[in-house]
């Protein structure tokens with residue numbers, strides 16, 4: 002059953018051993034292994050998290066995709082499902098969790114809030130989308146996305162994993178080892194993204210003269 | 212039928228002629244108390260007049276009058292109408308108001324919130340730190356002259372959306388190109404992080420000294436959360452431990468502070484309904500209920516008869532699924548991995564199917580409108596409701612009890628572990644099942660009936676011991692009572708229109724104030740709305756049950772074992788969307 | 793006896809476990825398919841559901857009620873030679889009522905007179921802000937914007953839908969919301985008939 006996904010169609014295998022032999026590429030095997038055991042970080046932020054939990058329960062049962070193993074520790078997780086409103090106060094914790102996750106790691110923005118701030122975008126304590134800080138792989142619109150919509154989004158993630166090639170992935174590349182490290186933002190008078198220090202200072206100075 | 216306004220009948224003015232005046236602004240009720248005499252008057256309100264439960268404290272910024280007001284809502288646990296009193300102070304920093312924490316310790320967090328969001332200093336408050344925002348944040352965001360970084364206009368609808376509405380990102384309108392706002396000449400490199408010394412200092416200060424007496428042990432501080440699987444969301448609790456005994460703890464919240472109040476004051480009245488869904492996201496129907504009854508009170512409009520029944524049906528179904536989830540989640544916290552919560556979620560899914568059929572969404576129903584509900588229950592959904600209420604839910608509740616109640620491990624973990632006694636519960640303004648499990652039969656559906664609850668025959672669930680077992684069992688009692696209400700409601704529901712008003716996207720709300728409250732599954736859910744006749748509320752405040760109930764957690768858990776802490780926290784049934792708003 | 797309560801509890805789980813198989817067998821004996829059929833899914837969502845409760849999305853899908861709402865779309869009528877006649881008149885009510893203000897509408901102005909023409913030049917919905925509240929559909933006076941049932945819209949980028957992407961044919965709308973569609977069509981016909989009758993009466997009176 003899984004063979005159809007695994008074996009390469011353009012190799013002809015004698016009929017009598019088709020059930021036992023599959024010819025595949027390393028990429029396919031590698032991706033098949035990864036996509037079928039994406040372990041999410043056990044981590045909920047807001048209302049969307051409830052739908053995420055619902056997706057784990059009997060009716061939707063994410064175990065069918067190998068995603069039931071919610072890890073409370075980031076060090077064992079492959080995917081961060083940002084399920085809910087990201088607030089400025091919470092952001093440093095999220096970044097810390099993300100940095101602790103081992104490569105390969107994926108980020109799924111579940112719901113409007115995680116994608117762009119959603120209905121609370123205008124709020125003073127709300128980060129306008131987790132993609133300002135973390136590289137997001139899949140955006141799932143909805144408020145909240147129903148469990149089925151969530152699963153549809155996760156299937157999209159699996160498709161994305163399928164397209165990756167072991168030759169090009171960054172996490173075996175020595176130079177780019179820290180490629181996905183995100184510096185921790187600081188909670189000051191407002192959220193300070195330390196990567197943008199210079200810019201913030203310049204704008205604040207202009208603000209004074211204005 | 213409009214619920215009778217919760218106004219007071221006592222004459223406070225006669226008692227304190229020089230320090231109390233009646234609030235005579237049109238549409239307002241209650242009394243205005245002189246700041247200097249506040250503590251004295253409040254003591255009398257509690258001791259002489261018997262208002263033992265202070266449920267809500269909040270600030271209002273009357274910018275035009277240059278006044279800052281603090282509004283208090285006090286009630287009696289024996290039921291009946293409440294008493295509103297206010298203090299007004301000049302709007303010049305420092306704005307100071309005496310703290311009432313010695314009279315009603317339950318004001319603790321709410322005063323801190325008013326300090327955080329309005330900058331009202333409560334003198335005498337022992338631990339006045341910011342609560343929702345972090346220490347060091349610039350400004351007090353709920354003040355009317357404080358503008359958020361993505362500020363567009365004072366009120367919705369924004370003019371840039373139509374007729375010439377090219378899509379623009381809000382980021383593009385902000386000089387920092389993000390949801391940011393820094394004081395002029397701010398230099399991020401020179402900024403020194405204030406850290407959390409205050410938190411740890413106050414934790415140290417409020418810790419028990421020497422639990423076991425002579426043994427000298429090192430105390431350690433453990434931070435649970437904000438990313439912790441069992442704090443029910445992004446709550447953080449700093450715990451000081453002596454061995455395994457908790458000697459002090461401080462909850463730290465605001466990790467899900469989504470600025471509900473500020474956004475609510477920009478929204479029109481109607482636009483707030485879907486936002487209330489996102490407060491206690493398990494019970495969007497109850498939240499809608501609380502908000503629309505409050506605004507209906509202000510608008511003085513009747514509710515269509517059939518809609519009243521539909522509202523009750525939805526609210527009670529919501530309560531049942533909430534309590535089932537509570538039981539499932541409690542088991543998770545006690546270490547039973549998943550099976551009970553999987554069973555609970557199964558029933559919840561069936562209830563959500565009904566919500567989806569009537570309102571269109573599983574969780575964020577947005578189903579209530581001023582004067583009624585948005586659409587009638589379709590026939591097949593009505594059939595589903597009947598199936599569940601008469602058939603499935605009673606059986607499944609029994610099954611759940613059979614499944615868990617006698618389990619020896621469960622009994623050992625729950626029985627005899629003290630949660631709260633009646634006196635403390637009232638002191639800390641705790642409402643809902645926790646209060647009732649401590650022996651106080653205070654249920655707003657009976658104590659101060661709203662909607663049509665006075666027509667149904669049901670008992671207020673009460674238990675006497677106030678231990679964890681009672682807190683757990685009372686949820687089953689409440690499910691049974693809800694089923695009773697549902698049975699009657701389904702039998703009595705009349706035919707007819709489902710809204711007394713014409714559908715309109717702008718409603719007219721006369722000037723005035725209203726405090727409306729309902730018995731949400733977690734406790735008293737209150738809304739305080741001030742209208743100045745404009746299309747959007749001048750002040751919109753939510754008094755969430757979870758937030759106020761959490762005030763008690765410190766005294767509840769001090770001296771208990773850390774292993775019980777998670778379960779004790781679960782007893783309060785907090786939900787972060789409502790707690791942090 | 794210590795442990796009796798645990799055993800009693802286990803009997804419940806045991807029964808639930810068994811139910812899956814007894815149900816399977818009973819469906820089989822009745823010659824019906826329990827999985828991958830609408831009937832099976834419906835039964836698993838009914839009060840009689842027992843045993844396995846899973847609906848195996850994407851192979852099976854839950855039966856969504858007509859009122860289900862996800863994200864909004866714009867309805868167009870198929871005119872002659874396949875022209876898309878969008879129903880929206882760019883009256884702006886949806887943009888005004890939208891709680892998070894995620895609808896942007898550019899109204900068309902007649903280049904000659906400068907007067908507004910009742911078609912939108914462009915129409916944007918920021919799907920990453922939309923809170924799926926359904927107000928736009930509820931208050932649109934022209935039945936032009938409706939809530940979709942399609943949940944499979946996750947993507948690799950942010951989702952800002954323009955007019956082109958928002959448009960779906962009226963037949964699609966009729967498919968997902970048959971009752972609403974029929975009701976609205978009837979109301980529209982009745983209105984048109986009343987208008988025609990009035991016009992006729994007016995013409996008769998003038999004559």
Ligand code: SF4
Pocket residue numbers: 047048049050084085086111112113114115119120143144145146489923
């Ligand atoms: S997208 Fe909607 S449901 Fe999800 S967290 Fe945000 S407000 Fe809640």
Ligand code: SF4
Pocket residue numbers: 879880881882883884885886887897931932933934935936937
């Ligand atoms: S969709 Fe409806 S409400 Fe919105 S502008 Fe078009 S006609 Fe008006």
Ligand code: SF4
Pocket residue numbers: 864886889890891892893894895917921922923924925926927928929
């Ligand atoms: S569903 Fe609600 S939030 Fe979304 S576009 Fe319509 S009115 Fe706006």
